[in-house]
Amino acid sequence: MSLPYFTSTRQGKIAFATVIALTLLNSGVSVAFSYVGRDFYSALSSKDPEQFNEMLLKFSAALTLGVPVSVFYRYQREKLSLEWREWMTTRVLDLYFSNGVYYGVERGGMVDNPDQRIAEDVKSFTAFSLTLFITAVTSVIDLASFSAILYSIKPSLFLDIFAYALFGTVSTSYIGRRLGGLNFEQLKKEADFRYALVRVRENAEGIAFYEGEDTEGGEVGERLGRVVENTGDVIKAQRNLEFFTTAYRYLIQVLPVSVVAPLFFAGTIPLGVVTQSTSAFNHILSDLSVIVNQFESLSLFSAGIGRLKEFLDEVQRQDGERDGVGILQLANATTAAATTTDAGGKSHQPQQGRINLHTDQSIANDPTSILEFSNVTVSTPDLQRTLVTSLDLVVPPLSHLLIVGNSGAGKSSLLRCVAGLWTSGDGTITRPPNGDCFFLPQKPYCPLGNLREQVLYPSFTNATDEEVLDILAKVDLKSLASRVGKGDEHLGLQTTLDWSNTLSLGEQQRLSFARLLMNKPKIAILDEATSALDVNSEKIMYEAVGKVPGITYVSVGHRPSLVEYHDVKLRLMGEGDWQVERRGEVEKSGGTWGMNP
Ligand SMILES: Nc1ncnc2c1ncn2[C@@H]1O[C@H](COP(=O)(O)OP(=O)(O)OP(=O)(O)O)[C@@H](O)[C@H]1O
Numbered sequence: 001m002s003l004p005y006f007t008s009t010r011q012g013k014i015a016f017a018t019v020i021a022l023t024l025l026n027s028g029v030s031v032a033f034s035y036v037g038r039d040f041y042s043a044l045s046s047k048d049p050e051q052f053n054e055m056l057l058k059f060s061a062a063l064t065l066g067v068p069v070s071v072f073y074r075y076q077r078e079k080l081s082l083e084w085r086e087w088m089t090t091r092v093l094d095l096y097f098s099n100g101v102y103y104g105v106e107r108g109g110m111v112d113n114p115d116q117r118i119a120e121d122v123k124s125f126t127a128f129s130l131t132l133f134i135t136a137v138t139s140v141i142d143l144a145s146f147s148a149i150l151y152s153i154k155p156s157l158f159l160d161i162f163a164y165a166l167f168g169t170v171s172t173s174y175i176g177r178r179l180g181g182l183n184f185e186q187l188k189k190e191a192d193f194r195y196a197l198v199r200v201r202e203n204a205e206g207i208a209f210y211e212g213e214d215t216e217g218g219e220v221g222e223r224l225g226r227v228v229e230n231t232g233d234v235i236k237a238q239r240n241l242e243f244f245t246t247a248y249r250y251l252i253q254v255l256p257v258s259v260v261a262p263l264f265f266a267g268t269i270p271l272g273v274v275t276q277s278t279s280a281f282n283h284i285l286s287d288l289s290v291i292v293n294q295f296e297s298l299s300l301f302s303a304g305i306g307r308l309k310e311f312l313d314e315v316q317r318q319d320g321e322r323d324g325v326g327i328l329q330l331a332n333a334t335t336a337a338a339t340t341t342d343a344g345g346k347s348h349q350p351q352q353g354r355i356n357l358h359t360d361q362s363i364a365n366d367p368t369s370i371l372e373f374s375n376v377t378v379s380t381p382d383l384q385r386t387l388v389t390s391l392d393l394v395v396p397p398l399s400h401l402l403i404v405g406n407s408g409a410g411k412s413s414l415l416r417c418v419a420g421l422w423t424s425g426d427g428t429i430t431r432p433p434n435g436d437c438f439f440l441p442q443k444p445y446c447p448l449g450n451l452r453e454q455v456l457y458p459s460f461t462n463a464t465d466e467e468v469l470d471i472l473a474k475v476d477l478k479s480l481a482s483r484v485g486k487g488d489e490h491l492g493l494q495t496t497l498d499w500s501n502t503l504s505l506g507e508q509q510r511l512s513f514a515r516l517l518m519n520k521p522k523i524a525i526l527d528e529a530t531s532a533l534d535v536n537s538e539k540i541m542y543e544a545v546g547k548v549p550g551i552t553y554v555s556v557g558h559r560p561s562l563v564e565y566h567d568v569k570l571r572l573m574g575e576g577d578w579q580v581e582r583r584g585e586v587e588k589s590g591g592t593w594g595m596n597p
Pocket of ligand 1: 107380381382387405406407408409410411412413414
């Protein structure tokens with residue numbers, strides 16, 4: 001997970017090399033201070049003012065050179081960590097938003113709280129990996145330089161320290177072994193708790209109507225309880241560990257001094273050497289005791305890595321086009337061109353056991369067919385139910401299709417297959433590529449942004465204010481811009497509101513139609529897109545869509561009034577059965593073109 005940033009970006013390579021150079025320099029500064037400190041105390045203990053003043057001067061010089069090195073070393077580390085986080089988060093987001101992965105991850109339900117993994121786990125991964133790497137590098141350099149110092153003072157001290165550090169590491173790992181698992185759970189429980197609160201915010205009105213505060217409060221409280229319970233276990237495990245680590249750290253203060261004290265008492269070494277040996281001992285011990293000192297952060301870090309790896313694996317699993325590429329690598333350009341659904345030519349190699357979506361530019365201009373279902377069987381993703389069996393249907397251009405059937409019969413699911421969101425089943429669906437195909441989902445969606453962006457979503461194409469206002473007028477929302485702009489339509493287009501909670505459901509549906517008119521697709525797929533509108537508004541919407549040149553629409557709906565805007569009816573009868581009726585044939589045989597046969 002770390003390597004791609006440093007191997008594939010120039011910026012990463014340069015920043016990394018700078019940090020390594022500064023790390024080496026910083027270690028040099030530590031060693032220099034150890035010698036300056038030694039001579040300083042020796043001058044003090046030998047009561048030599050001249051040497052003492054000279055040492056003060058040397059100390060000032062060391063300070064002047066050493067301080068910038070230390071400061072820039074820290075700054076550069078933070079900077080690298082920030083740049084790396086930006087790169088990695090952007091890359092993860094690219095992967096998450098490509099080929100409908102975010103939808104698959106959400107539907108798949110295999111990983112919890114992807115938001116936390118992208119925002120928090122990537123951040124701690126980059127920050128702590130860097131710290132860990134630098135600590136390892138510094139430890140090795142420190143170990144080499146201070147070992148030489150210590151060995152020159154007393155070889156046995158050098159061996160004692162290794163034994164002490166080994167004992168500390170093994171004991172800490174044993175005492176703290178539960179912390180890794182507990183921290184993994186902690187991250188999940190904190191994210192679950194936060195998510196429950198976000199859901200209350202998003203569904204405030206529904207909860208308020210149901211007066212569901214007590215139930216919601218209970219659920220949030222229960223999740224808080226799980227956080228508290230797990231945190232309680234974490235701090236107990238930390239407490240047990242700290243009995244050991246605290247004693248371990250205190251012992252360091254006297255251990256090296258007591259080993260060299262006899263030499264000092266015998267007058268063999270001056271006081272400066274005692275302080276230098278203490279400092280060298282501390283350096284080496286902290287190098288060897290990385291696991292003891294960082295155990296808590298390490299266990300939290302490993303929990304974060306576990307969650308991130310699990311998430312990235314799921315992202316890769318959901319993205320059919322990234323088979324065989326690295327965990328953070330984008331799909332190979334040639335592979336993507338060969339398999340993309342919007343390449344314009346024949347795409348996707350047909351596969352057994354899944355619905356093949358064939359997006360073909362030529363069908364957009366085909367006079368005989370704009371949408372084709374060829375032997376299409378649709379199953380639910382868990383393969384528990386077959387919703388449609390062996391559907392064969394050709395929809396000619398300008399021949400609008402209405403899909404009807406009981407609730408749960410599989411109408412929206414069939415549209416999901418047309419969109420490419422579901423592939424469970426068999427057969428082939430052929431339709432124009434995404435640019436010529438526009439979907440209005442059952443639940444209207446209002447993105448974050450101003451009114452203008454609501455209309456232009458998702459492409460944010462260039463359009464003048466007049467064009468946007470004209471489109472709003474066509475969907476009977478002429479007054480909306482001036483209403484939100486307090487009388488000024490142009491200001492209204494620039495106004496940002498929480499649209500999902502401000503507009504009525506019917507207004508949101510009309511806004512979705514405005515988007516459709518703006519995008520002028522060849523084929524529009526409308527999933528109960530007028531369910532919140534009165535019959536008159538529904539008529540206005542369908543008439544406006546019908547005026548888009550060359551458009552064919554496919555609707556799902558229950559209302560009888562919809563039938564008159566369509567020419568073909570596909571009835572899903574449940575358990576896979578289906579039936580097709582065409583207006584021309586019904587009228588020819590003297591029947592009435594209506595909702596019921
Ligand atoms: N992810 C899923 N996994 C398993 N079953 C699912 C999933 N999503 C939907 N279903 C089931 O598939 C069936 C068809 O759902 P679909 O949304 O297509 O119905 P519909 O005909 O559009 O119904 P309605 O008219 O009520 O909107 C339903 O029984 C639904 O519970």
